[in-house]
Ligand SMILES: Nc1ncnc2c1ncn2[C@@H]1O[C@H](COP(=O)(O)OP(=O)(O)OP(=O)(O)O)[C@@H](O)[C@H]1O
């Protein structure tokens with residue numbers, strides 16, 4: 001279990017001071033696949049490097065299984081890192097790279113050999129064990145980097161965008177392989193990515209970061225269906241934003257009134273307002289196209305056919321754009337045409353009230 | 357096809373300026389030196405065109421003045437030995453100081469590195485004699501160090517540093533240090549420092565990171581730096597002359613002596629070739645032993 005609390009990191013001082021992490025508090029459970037997701041420069045790497053010991057946080061605490069590790073040097077921490085650039089030792093073979101951590105722990109030769117063998121099999125690199133690392137492909141280097149970090153059986157494995165350099169197909173393969181490895185080894189994975197799809201498909205929980213802060217932590221479904229902030233809703237998937245009047249909040253249920261005057265139940269957000277003007281988020285696939293006189297009315301602006309589904313772009317009467325995504329049925333004829341007056345409706349509880 | 361012979365002819369044509377320079381500047385003079393070493397010395401310098409192997413004989417041996425017995429030339433051999441010994445020592449000290457220096461510079465923020473390199477290089481652009489005399493000023497009996505030591509009362513008598521092997525080594529170390537720092541720094545700057553982090557991450561202590569990761573990766577730079585320091589040290593002339601006084605001769609001085617006061621050009625030529633041979637043997641030996649392990653970056 002990794003407990004991070006009130007972690008802040010400021011680089012530099014005076015005028016050039018830059019705070020890359022702001023009061024980060026998060027608990028990562030044993031054997032969890034935990035993902036840090038956020039745009040470039042939001043502090044993902046800085047947080048990861050704080051855990052690894054390459055960044056010295058300005059304030060805050062960091063414990064692994066109750067042990068304070070902030071005072072420890074990187075080589076004394078029970079964590080291993082898969083670097084974004086792999087950082088394989090160019091003067092060593094594949095086997096020597098994988099065995100490096102074990103040798104540095106002064107394990108007996110025979111044990112090193114058998115673990116290296118086991119790791120080579122795990123990442124399917126046995127055939128290339130004696131190659132120099134400059135003589136293997138990018139995907140293979142990636143697997144060696146993974147095996148090297150896994151070999152000492154750390155409590156926690158930190159992975160900094162390990163798949164970003166791979167092409168699409170290999171990336172998909174490695175995603176599955178990573179999940180399998182995490183499952184088989186039972187090691188806690190802290191995984192960094194800025195690819196939302198990768199985060200949604202692989203993670204047990206996701207922390208969405210922006211500007212050095214963690215905005216929301218939750219399972220993939222929760223993050224996707226119930227984003228707490230505009231940034232989160234916008235960063236993950238496509239979303240429609242609609243302004244509304246919040247009438248009352250009772251637990252998870254919020255009563256809202258839309259600009260059309262229609263009232264509906266939405267999902268409340270913790271730490272948000274309890275009345276007044278708010279923004280709600282509705283996913284394009286959660287809304288349906290109906291006849292006028294619905295929750296929101298508007299004019300059909302554009303119809304875009306995508307094969308699996310069709311996107312309807314609607315200019316609402318409140319002068320904003322709303323997109324509805326509808327899954328296509330075989331040989332269904334298009335019943336609407338551009339310029340038609342249409343209605344937008346969605347079920348109670350689908351709309352998510354956002355913080356701020 | 358004729359295009360192949362054409363292209364190979366073109367290649368020779370393109371190479372010819374380089375070949376011409378090599379022939380004129382390297383092979384030609386070398387050949388002259390070899391030829392001179394097999395001639396007879398003239399009475400007032402120069403050579404007489406008469407074949408003789410006396411010069412080569414005199415490189416390592418001498419005929420006793422009185423009873424004509426043949427023995428090893430102790431004077432020459434001890435000078436050879438001192439040259440090799442002091443050059444090795446200079447190279448080792450230059451490495452011990454140069455490696456941390458290069459590491460220090462390579463780990464500074466990027467915009468500061470050039471300033472540090474400049475500081476290392478400035479002495480190198482200064483005249484060799486001036487630098488050597490500066491060292492002399494520091495270590496002579498009335499120099500900076502001894503004045504302080506005597507002044508403070510740490511010693512009664514000035515410590516004799518000038519005109520010793522120590523002085524020669526110190527001088528050569530000071531003069532050739534940039535030649536060690538530069539190539540090591542170059543390979544260190546190219547090194548990916550995330551490798552160092554990776555090693556730390558994998559439980560390597562600082563010393564082991566240095567030995568297992570940094571050193572093997574910058575080894576080509578260390579090899580180059582050692583060669584660049586060792587070779588000119590072996591042939592050094594000014595430094596041993598100024599700092600070693602008349603006593604602590606090195607090969608460069610011995611050779612100069614034959615062409616000057618000694619008036620024995622053939623012996624000078626033979627000694628020059630001996631120096632060259634020592635360099636070649638040392639180089640082959642060194643590169644062989646350094647190259648046994650796989651070195652990256654070529
Ligand atoms: N050593 C440093 N000195 C000063 N600023 C730094 C330093 N390291 C990182 N930063 C700044 O901190 C911020 C966060 O950097 P970080 O590398 O954590 O981002 P990231 O989320 O990993 O981005 P990316 O997805 O591009 O890798 C950036 O604005 C960066 O410029």
Ligand SMILES: [Mg+2]
Nearest residue numbers: 044045046160
């Ligand atoms: Mg990063």
